[in-house]
Amino acid sequence: MKINTLGRHFKEGLKNIARNGWMTLASVSAVMITLLILGVFILLAMNVEHMANVIENQVEISVALDLGIEEEEISQLEKEIRTMDGVKSVVFVSKEEGLEQLKERFGKDAYLLEGLEEENPLNDIFLVQAFEPQKTGVVADQIAKLSKVEEVDYGKGTVEKLFMVTNWVRNIGLVFILGLAFTAMFLIANTIKITIYARRREIEIMKLVGATNWFIRWPFFVEGFLLGVIGSILPIILLIVGYQALLDNLTTSLTISFLEFLPLYPLAYQISLLLMGIGAFIGVWGSMMSVRRFLKV
Amino acid sequence: MSKGYDRLLAYNEYKFNIEIQQGREVRKMIEMFDVWKKYSNGVFALQGVNITIDKGEFVYVVGPSGAGKSTFIKLMYREERPTKGQIFLNGFNVERLKEKQIPMIRRSIGVVFQDYRLLPNLSVFENVAFAMEVIEAPKKLIKKRVPEVLELVGLKDKITSMPNQLSGGEQQRVSLARALINSPSIIIADEPTGNLDPDTSYEIMELFEKVNYKGTTIVMATHNREIVNNMKKRVVAIEGGKVVRDVQRGDYGYEN
Numbered sequence: 390m391k392i393n394t395l396g397r398h399f400k401e402g403l404k405n406i407a408r409n410g411w412m413t414l415a416s417v418s419a420v421m422i423t424l425l426i427l428g429v430f431i432l433l434a435m436n437v438e439h440m441a442n443v444i445e446n447q448v449e450i451s452v453a454l455d456l457g458i459e460e461e462e463i464s465q466l467e468k469e470i471r472t473m474d475g476v477k478s479v480v481f482v483s484k485e486e487g488l489e490q491l492k493e494r495f496g497k498d499a500y501l502l503e504g505l506e507e508e509n510p511l512n513d514i515f516l517v518q519a520f521e522p523q524k525t526g527v528v529a530d531q532i533a534k535l536s537k538v539e540e541v542d543y544g545k546g547t548v549e550k551l552f553m554v555t556n557w558v559r560n561i562g563l564v565f566i567l568g569l570a571f572t573a574m575f576l577i578a579n580t581i582k583i584t585i586y587a588r589r590r591e592i593e594i595m596k597l598v599g600a601t602n603w604f605i606r607w608p609f610f611v612e613g614f615l616l617g618v619i620g621s622i623l624p625i626i627l628l629i630v631g632y633q634a635l636l637d638n639l640t641t642s643l644t645i646s647f648l649e650f651l652p653l654y655p656l657a658y659q660i661s662l663l664l665m666g667i668g669a670f671i672g673v674w675g676s677m678m679s680v681r682r683f684l685k686v
Numbered sequence: 687m688s689k690g691y692d693r694l695l696a697y698n699e700y701k702f703n704i705e706i707q708q709g710r711e712v713r714k715m716i717e718m719f720d721v722w723k724k725y726s727n728g729v730f731a732l733q734g735v736n737i738t739i740d741k742g743e744f745v746y747v748v749g750p751s752g753a754g755k756s757t758f759i760k761l762m763y764r765e766e767r768p769t770k771g772q773i774f775l776n777g778f779n780v781e782r783l784k785e786k787q788i789p790m791i792r793r794s795i796g797v798v799f800q801d802y803r804l805l806p807n808l809s810v811f812e813n814v815a816f817a818m819e820v821i822e823a824p825k826k827l828i829k830k831r832v833p834e835v836l837e838l839v840g841l842k843d844k845i846t847s848m849p850n851q852l853s854g855g856e857q858q859r860v861s862l863a864r865a866l867i868n869s870p871s872i873i874i875a876d877e878p879t880g881n882l883d884p885d886t887s888y889e890i891m892e893l894f895e896k897v898n899y900k901g902t903t904i905v906m907a908t909h910n911r912e913i914v915n916n917m918k919k920r921v922v923a924i925e926g927g928k929v930v931r932d933v934q935r936g937d938y939g940y941e942n
């Protein structure tokens with residue numbers, strides 16, 4: 390194809406958008422509404438995912454070391470755990486630090502712990518995190534096998550339940566978004582199909598005077614692409630403005646640690662690109678699918 | 687000059703050379719063997735048509751309304767498909783064309799449609815130019831050639847009009863200009879003078895004669911008795927979907 394022809398197709402696509410004003414409005418509206426709904430759910434899902442991650446990342450293994458362990462053995466063990474598969478971080482908490490923390494937690498009642506300094510009953514511990522929180526159990530089992538390890542604890546049972554919940558939340562979110570995306574695709578494709586159906590006679594004429602399928606398709610390609618992109622602009626603006634407002638209102642009232650929302654940036658860029666991409670893809674796809682039927686002349 | 691336009695001309699010449707090289711120069715523009723057409727509503731529009739039209743011939747297709755003339759013509763450029771039988775156009779089996787060949791074949795045919803088939807959103811100029819854009823002719827050539835051809839069909843002053851601002855006869859002539867624009871090797875016209883006054887009809891017929899004189903094959907369905915009788919060309923009469931008469935230098939043969 391020549392550059393000239395490409396220019397022609399582009400111009401023709403633009404002209405069609407202008408020429409079929411009402412049809413364009415219908416298609417763009419369909420794109421806008423579905424992308425807005427889809428966008429809300431994507432934002433929701435991304436935040437839920439984020440929160441699930443935050444919660445999961447609080448899961449750690451507490452590795453209690455044998456009481457009489459030597460310093461050398463401690464650093465040897467730390468090295469061993471560090472080099473284990475799937476281990477992200479290892480933090481050493483000596484029994485003295487442990488006692489300090491315990492006192493802090495007791496607060497007013499810390500006097501109950503007095504006198505323990507001389508005969509500290511606590512263990513030295515390692516706090517270990519796995520790269521993948523869901524592999525915590527596996528890592529814990531491995532650590533338990535090492536010598537000089539008295540006990541490992543990561544909240545067995547509770548943690549498994551937690552992961553089940555977060556996985557459910559993720560899956561439901563994914564199914565919802567996929568379902569919504571498909572609905573959006575068909576709603577938009579159908580609207581475009583109706584607008585193209587009105588032009589089937591033109592397509593037939595073009596074919597009869599010798600146009601190739603791609604010669605006819607290109608302007609529709611351009612048209613679908615632009616419909617999708619134009620249709621995504623308003624939802625993007627609304628979503629970003631809305632999300633900003635939500636953040637402003639919520640961060641002050643809700644301060645529970647895991648209910649931490651994603652910051653506006655880079656989320657705003659991600660959602661813009663995503664929605665524009667989905668809009669363009671669906672526009673082109675709907676356009677191409679609809680023309681296809683009428684090219685068989 | 688134009689690459690696309692040259693390409694089309696070169697393509698026609700290439701086919702011609704191949705044919706000569708293979709020692710089977712195709713003299714025949716159109717051949718039909720036992721062609722039947724049954725529409726989905728059960729009407730048999732054609733019933734066993736056999737015909738051969740040589741390159742450079744000028745053929746009138748006559749017959750009463752509903753006889754099957756349009757169907758006969760539509761089969762040639764594959765707007766309709768035969769229910770049975772074989773059709774060859776310039777040596778190509780029309781029913782066995784590959785998807786890619788169909789547009790190429792159609793570009794070598796100029797069709798003047800009975801119902802004009804103009805693109806409603808395009809001006810007269812753009813409608814005619816469309817046929818040149820399809821073959822990727824350069825803009826400059828399009829700007830030069832379209833007005834020339836529109837002048838030829840007597841529509842120079844309607845160049846910026848939209849189809850719905852034109853009379854039937856004018857739309858018919860736009861359709862004719864579009865058929866002529868790429869100098870096709872065959873022109874197929876379905877009652878191209880059906881909406882024209884006698885004077886314009888006569889001018890248009892002279893135009894067809896001129897084009898035919900340059901070697902273009904012409905197949906024309908018509909109801910115009912005077913023209914057929916004056917021109918003394920080959921006349922093929924169709925009635926009830928059958929060829930009932932096929933004579934050189936023939937007459938219209940009906941009392942209208």
Ligand SMILES: Nc1ncnc2c1ncn2[C@@H]1O[C@H](COP(=O)(O)OP(=O)(O)O)[C@@H](O)[C@H]1O
Nearest residue numbers: 725727729731750751752753754755756757758
């Ligand atoms: N698309 C169609 N569907 C069904 N019947 C058709 C169609 N086109 C033509 N016919 C029928 O086929 C017969 C021949 O029509 P046509 O070829 O248009 O004749 P003519 O051009 O000689 O008037 C007529 O009876 C007509 O009603």
Ligand SMILES: [Mg+2]
Nearest residue numbers: 755756800876
């Ligand atoms: Mg007819």
